[in-house]
Amino acid sequence: xxxxxxEDAAAPARLVVLLGPDSDVGRAVLxxxxxxxxxxxxxxxxxxxxxxxxxxxxxxxxxDGTPGCRSHAAHLLGLADAAGVPAVLSAAVRHAEPGxxxxxxxxxxxxxxxxxxxxxxxxxxxAGHLAGTDVMRARALEVTSGDTARADRLLxxxxxxxxxxxxxxxxxxxxGAVHLPEPEVLGIEPGTDPMDVLAQRCRAAVDRRYPGxxxxxxxxxxxxxxxxxxxxxxxxxxxxxxxxxEVTDLIRARGVRVAARGSGAGxxxxxxxxxxxxxxxxxxxxxxxxxxxxxxxxxxxDVDVESARRTxxxxxxxxxxxxxxxxxxxxxxxYKVRHAVRDVGAALGMPPVEVDEIAKAFPHIRARDARHxxxxxxxxxxxxxDSPRLAQFFDLVEALDGLPRHIALHPCGVVLSNAGMLDRTxxxxxxxxxxxxxxxxxxxxxxxxxxxxxxxxxxxxxMAHAVAEVERxxxxxxxxxxxRQVPLDDPDxxxxxxxxxxxxxxxxxxxxxxxxxxxxxxxxxxxxxxxISLFRPGPVKSDMITPFLESRHGWRETRYLHPxxxxxxxxxxxxxxxxxxxxxxxxxTTGVSLAQADEVRRSMGTPHGQQEVEAWWRPAAQARGYxxxxxxxxxxxxxxxxxxxxxxxxxxxxxxxTYHSAWLKTHHPAAFLSGILTHDPGCTPSACxxxxxxxxxxxxxxxxxxxxxxxxxxxxxxxxPGRTAPRDxxxxxxxxxxxxxxxxxxxxxxPRWPASSPASRTPTSATSxxxxxxxxxxxxxxxxPGPSTPSTGxxxxxxxxxxxxxxxxxxxxxxxxxxxxxxAAAPARAAGAPCPPRPPARCRxxxxxxxxxxxxxxxRPARSSRPPSSPPS
Numbered sequence: 001x002x003x004x005x006x007e008d009a010a011a012p013a014r015l016v017v018l019l020g021p022d023s024d025v026g027r028a029v030l031x032x033x034x035x036x037x038x039x040x041x042x043x044x045x046x047x048x049x050x051x052x053x054x055x056x057x058x059x060x061x062x063x064d065g066t067p068g069c070r071s072h073a074a075h076l077l078g079l080a081d082a083a084g085v086p087a088v089l090s091a092a093v094r095h096a097e098p099g100x101x102x103x104x105x106x107x108x109x110x111x112x113x114x115x116x117x118x119x120x121x122x123x124x125x126x127a128g129h130l131a132g133t134d135v136m137r138a139r140a141l142e143v144t145s146g147d148t149a150r151a152d153r154l155l156x157x158x159x160x161x162x163x164x165x166x167x168x169x170x171x172x173x174x175x176g177a178v179h180l181p182e183p184e185v186l187g188i189e190p191g192t193d194p195m196d197v198l199a200q201r202c203r204a205a206v207d208r209r210y211p212g213x214x215x216x217x218x219x220x221x222x223x224x225x226x227x228x229x230x231x232x233x234x235x236x237x238x239x240x241x242x243x244x245x246e247v248t249d250l251i252r253a254r255g256v257r258v259a260a261r262g263s264g265a266g267x268x269x270x271x272x273x274x275x276x277x278x279x280x281x282x283x284x285x286x287x288x289x290x291x292x293x294x295x296x297x298x299x300x301x302d303v304d305v306e307s308a309r310r311t312x313x314x315x316x317x318x319x320x321x322x323x324x325x326x327x328x329x330x331x332x333x334x335y336k337v338r339h340a341v342r343d344v345g346a347a348l349g350m351p352p353v354e355v356d357e358i359a360k361a362f363p364h365i366r367a368r369d370a371r372h373x374x375x376x377x378x379x380x381x382x383x384x385x386d387s388p389r390l391a392q393f394f395d396l397v398e399a400l401d402g403l404p405r406h407i408a409l410h411p412c413g414v415v416l417s418n419a420g421m422l423d424r425t426x427x428x429x430x431x432x433x434x435x436x437x438x439x440x441x442x443x444x445x446x447x448x449x450x451x452x453x454x455x456x457x458x459x460x461x462x463m464a465h466a467v468a469e470v471e472r473x474x475x476x477x478x479x480x481x482x483x484r485q486v487p488l489d490d491p492d493x494x495x496x497x498x499x500x501x502x503x504x505x506x507x508x509x510x511x512x513x514x515x516x517x518x519x520x521x522x523x524x525x526x527x528x529x530x531x532i533s534l535f536r537p538g539p540v541k542s543d544m545i546t547p548f549l550e551s552r553h554g555w556r557e558t559r560y561l562h563p564x565x566x567x568x569x570x571x572x573x574x575x576x577x578x579x580x581x582x583x584x585x586x587x588x589t590t591g592v593s594l595a596q597a598d599e600v601r602r603s604m605g606t607p608h609g610q611q612e613v614e615a616w617w618r619p620a621a622q623a624r625g626y627x628x629x630x631x632x633x634x635x636x637x638x639x640x641x642x643x644x645x646x647x648x649x650x651x652x653x654x655x656x657x658t659y660h661s662a663w664l665k666t667h668h669p670a671a672f673l674s675g676i677l678t679h680d681p682g683c684t685p686s687a688c689x690x691x692x693x694x695x696x697x698x699x700x701x702x703x704x705x706x707x708x709x710x711x712x713x714x715x716x717x718x719x720x721p722g723r724t725a726p727r728d729x730x731x732x733x734x735x736x737x738x739x740x741x742x743x744x745x746x747x748x749x750x751p752r753w754p755a756s757s758p759a760s761r762t763p764t765s766a767t768s769x770x771x772x773x774x775x776x777x778x779x780x781x782x783x784x785p786g787p788s789t790p791s792t793g794x795x796x797x798x799x800x801x802x803x804x805x806x807x808x809x810x811x812x813x814x815x816x817x818x819x820x821x822x823x824a825a826a827p828a829r830a831a832g833a834p835c836p837p838r839p840p841a842r843c844r845x846x847x848x849x850x851x852x853x854x855x856x857x858x859x860r861p862a863r864s865s866r867p868p869s870s871p872p873s
Contacts, residue, residue: 016161017048020056020090021067021076029075030067041083054161055080055087057154059139060127068092068125073143077154088158089140094128101126103399109347116347174424178298178448179417180239181325186246194238198269199229201245205272209279221268224281228269234293240450243416244301245273247452250316256309257460257480259657263290264301266580266649275301277481278652283526284571285649286580292595298450302412304657306464307456308679314414314434314454321416327427327435329413329444329451333405340367340400344393358385367401370394409434413441416450425449459506459657462675466664469671478668480660488525488659493666497522504676506661507532507654519549526571528655529648533577538644548575561634562626564588576637578648589634590620601645610639 019025025044028037044053057077060068080087095104101123109116131139140151169175183194202225210221232238251258252274260276266285270276278285291299305313318326335343338359345355361383365373371394374380385394409430415421415437424447430436437444444451467478480486500518502508508517508528513535520531534545551558551573560566560574568584569576576582579601586597600617603609614635621631664672 015048015052016165017044017053018056018088018090019044019053020092021058021072025055025079026067026072026076029079030065030072034075034079037079038083041079041085045083045085051086053085054157055085056090056092057087057143058090058092059143060092060123060125062124062127066124068127070142074145077143086157086161087154088161089136089143089154090158091131091136092128093130096130098126098129100399101128102396103403104128106344106347106396106400107403110343113346115349174420174448175446176448178236178240178450179420179424180450181243181321181416182418183239185321185325186239186242188242194242195229195233198232198238198242201242202229202269202272205274209272221281224268224287225272228267228287231287231291231293232269235291235296237291237298240298241269241273241275243450244270244275244303244452246320247317247416247454248273248275248303250320251303251305251313254309254312254316256306256313257464259304259460259653260301261304261455261650261653262300262302263647263649264299265653266290266647270301275303276653277656278649280649283529283648283652284580285652286583286594288583288594288598289580289647289649292598294595294599298445298448300451300453302453302455304455304457304460306461307458308461310454310456311432317414317416317454318435322419323435324419325417325421327415327421327425327437328430329410329415329441330407330430330436330438331410331440333408335367335400335403335405337362337365337367337370337373337397339405340370340397343405344396344400348393348396350393358383361385368398370397407436407438409436410441412453412455413444414452414454415444416452421449457657458679458681459661461679462504462672462681463657463660463664465675465678466668466671469674470668473671480663486660486663490663490666493659493663494523496666497528497662502662504661504665504672504681506658506681508658508662516545520552525655525659528658529651530572530577532654532658533646533648533651536644536646538646539577542640542644544575544577544644548573548577551575561585561637562589562630565634576641577646578651579645580648582638582641582645585634585638586617589624589626590617591624592620604638604641614639 019041021027021030025037025040028034028040041055055076057073057080058068059070059073062069064071066072077087079085095101105116105121105123108122109120112120114120137151137155140154141148144150144154167173170177183192184190186194188194188197203222206218206221206225210218213221232241248258248260260270260278264270265276265278266280267276267287267290268280271278271280280287314328333339341359341362342355345358346352361380362370362373363377374385374394380386384390407428409432415425417424425437425439425444427435427437439447441451463480467480471477478485496502497505497508497517498521500514502514502517507513508531513531516535517531520527520534522528522531530548533539534548539545547556547559550556558574560569561576565585565588568581568588572578572581576585582601583594583597586592586600587594590597592600600613604613617635617638618631621634622628626634661672664675
């Protein structure tokens, strides 16, 4: 605690200790033990520097003999003067306003798990609030018995000490600077530029990542790499990328599957370092969506690992970098109405049964809205919750709104920093024993720490289990990330996907997704990227799916916003789907760089931002030669896109495990199902029941008679924020991944070339299969996918049940055949019954669906009535 040897004795001490009314010195003074108090003070003075000690005088106006009473404050001040120790005047602040003292009492009772009673209070007066200057001056005069000069000196010393304690945001707290692990921790020799190490490692990986590239293709890769490295050098982030690469290498070295997610997949540097398995050049991803020189903050890279081994990864990272450089992120749980009702009820001594009944009666709302809910909801008023006897109770409930209740471990955030991390963040142990910063995810980013989200994904565990089973049974070793073993254009895999028997496959197993992949008919990896992006609340709500499918299958001419935007929109049939397309549109229509275009996209997230962007964009587009009607049409798309855009790089990162899971189910179904049943990543057997399962489908394929939900009503597979995702999060009490997040970082356009030609799309035609929208019929007359269904890319409407199972729904009589036409939905056809005759035009034509996709079943809409609030994991 003393001053380090050699430090200037005249320099201010780094630590000042305040001895207040509840210190050992203060308690001795209160007990009248003056000599003992002087001895204790002398001992403190020997332990601390000369200017590292002060006595804290508090006057709260309590009865004599209590801490903070007038005599106690006066004796503390007298002791300070007699010993020559500085004294300061404090209000011992615990709350901002005088009226909040009751709230503090309730919080104290809740913390101690006791009933609110005078014997449990920490106070003897109502003081303890943030007092104003006039009040504090009056208290100083009272303590000094009206000695104005001494009161002024007391206030001056208080102000001087407060000024010395002021923290500089950058120098003291590190805000505005970036704190990354030291280069030597990453194995970089002293004197070596980390940027040179990063560039050398990336260039060495070009031949491995692009083994068959031509000279032109290789030149395009190197040009893109040089451009990205220039951005990284300008931002000073080489250590950031090398640190994340060190973590992913560490995970891989332990035999754990790891994959990147989010906009980081748009970086070629991430691909070459092995952080991301997605080729950003092949899939035309932009670096600016991930990182750009206009965004002076650390980019965000998230990685998925096997959920069953996530805590093992945490331990490995801690061991590799050390506890002085690594900690987990916390999150603050604040009071909502139910928690507030329970804690206030317990503090007031109300019967637990009554408190529980009141808490469960409320919906999940903010505590401050409790009375509004009572006024609006008759079921609450009928319980007598508007009774005057509960007025004080609800006053206290609403007063707790938004206050911190407890701290918890973030489900996936890990902080990596330099050896000074513990100087910038307080750390405590979590329930699992991991170190946990008391700052949340936003705070640690503000402080300039590297926050790496390590998400546990059950599908990764399932695929690792399947690969291990294949090796155990057959001796064949499969590396899913090696395209020589698992090519991304395997026709058998896409044929299985087009049959819509996708249960167990990552991202495309829900009823709504099975419906969508059947309509879309993926034939190439890029189709999976589009499918994952379209199956989102925004595209569904904005009816983007219908025009995309109609153009894809040749039922209407593809319409583009403007001929100059064809290169940006060709991959999605003229429909704006991706964030990256917005960047390209803004850059083309205004002439700005892609980095500036991403700043424009980010600004459009609020109504005020949209107004500012529109005021800038319209004149800029006019200067580029766009006519008024073109500007109106393009702006309408840009404006509406702010509410439903999706990052293509994130979709591409999700499409990779989607394809890998589909490949495993196609070529190693037994091992794949073993992994699914072991790690339970999605549709569990207990959730699917059937009396007559389809032997060619997975155990969950023969479901109930409910037809697959549509993209307007996907299955309820997402979870509320902060809850463990039933699809991919771990079931342990360790940190889990819940849903997914769309990072707000960015990425740069570089020369691009297709590494491999995607399989050509086969448009639906009279010569290649059934009439678009018609279903092939089996000899028995029942509706079933004909042999030409995979080639046409169109799946007949059918229920979640396999063909032949009870209550199978006929495509001709499904609700989709009447939706939007004014007809009523026909009842489900009995098993084996022939289809009633209907005009082909009424059976699965593009115009037969309403909204943005096939309608959901009228039998059980409650199971799939809401679009996902976040991308399902």
